[in-house]
Amino acid sequence: MAGQFPRWASLPIRPVQWGGWDNRTFHLGSEMLVRLPSAEGYAPQVAKEHRWLPVLAPHLPLPIPVPLALGAPAEGYPWPWSVYRWLEGESALQNPPHDLSAFAKALAEFLVALQRIDASDGPLPGVQNFFRGGPLTTYDRGTRQTISDLGGEIDAQAVLEVWDTALSAHWHGPPVWFHGDVAAGNLLVQGGRLSAVIDFGCAGVGDPACDLSIAWTLFEGQSREAFRAGLPLDGATWARGRGWTLWKALITLAEYRETDELKAAAARRVLAAVLNEGLL
Numbered sequence: 001m002a003g004q005f006p007r008w009a010s011l012p013i014r015p016v017q018w019g020g021w022d023n024r025t026f027h028l029g030s031e032m033l034v035r036l037p038s039a040e041g042y043a044p045q046v047a048k049e050h051r052w053l054p055v056l057a058p059h060l061p062l063p064i065p066v067p068l069a070l071g072a073p074a075e076g077y078p079w080p081w082s083v084y085r086w087l088e089g090e091s092a093l094q095n096p097p098h099d100l101s102a103f104a105k106a107l108a109e110f111l112v113a114l115q116r117i118d119a120s121d122g123p124l125p126g127v128q129n130f131f132r133g134g135p136l137t138t139y140d141r142g143t144r145q146t147i148s149d150l151g152g153e154i155d156a157q158a159v160l161e162v163w164d165t166a167l168s169a170h171w172h173g174p175p176v177w178f179h180g181d182v183a184a185g186n187l188l189v190q191g192g193r194l195s196a197v198i199d200f201g202c203a204g205v206g207d208p209a210c211d212l213s214i215a216w217t218l219f220e221g222q223s224r225e226a227f228r229a230g231l232p233l234d235g236a237t238w239a240r241g242r243g244w245t246l247w248k249a250l251i252t253l254a255e256y257r258e259t260d261e262l263k264a265a266a267a268r269r270v271l272a273a274v275l276n277e278g279l280l
Contacts, residue, residue, distance in 0.1 A: 166243025
């Protein structure tokens with residue numbers, strides 16, 4: 001820090017308690033944070049955020065991260081890194097909102113505004129965002145293998161029906177902006193309300209169905225309906241959203257079923273929510 005940004009050398013640095021997975025995050029003084037990619041695969045997201053966050057911010061109804069400086073590899077750290085303005089609030093994972101339906105409506109409004117931004121020249125789906133916004137067929141072979149590996153732990157027939165429906169629900173619209181990782185940990189809460197949306201590392205332009213997973217990971221019942229009603233989407237997009245959610249729940253369950261009981265249980269809850277919707 002001191003070598004590249006001497007004006008901030010005297011500020012205290014301390015870890016952020018909930019810093020996420022893709023980056024190691026630190027407070028820099030009281031008004032800034034430092035984010036360092038935790039693996040090479042996340043490094044390309046740094047330049048993307050610096051390029052596009054200032055473009056998106058003026059069109060959105062809620063604050064998003066503000067890049068202040070771009071750091072270069074140095075002192076044994078091999079990738080670019082960022083300094084951002086600190087955004088107040090706690091994640092919805094730490095501090096669940098009081099009124100989930102109102103929270104769902106506010107999030108839907110944010111996503112609608114994001115989708116309306118000019119998508120010309122925006123970053124297309126690819127390795128840099130793990131193909132968010134692209135077709136689900138990218139993950140078809142791996143998903144079917146995971147279903148087979150899980151065997152009797154899941155209702156394989158019901159899972160395959162949801163997955164096949166998602167694969168057949170093609171995206172025919174023009175590319176639109178999507179966030180790519182709309183998860184409770186990336187939604188900040190103040191006073192019980194949605195106050196900011198963070199971590200645009202997986203953002204891009206393409207099919208917005210990948211932004212719907214929050215409908216099953218955080219919302220339920222009335223809040224899920226409020227979220228869906230607030231979005232200009234058709235049944236095919238909702239089906240693809242179920243597919244994205246199913247895929248993530250399956251790979252999470254397969255990875256953690258023998259090593260992390262809490263993560264495996266959370267994946268099972270999401271899987272049940274996705275499957276049970278079809279019975280309503």
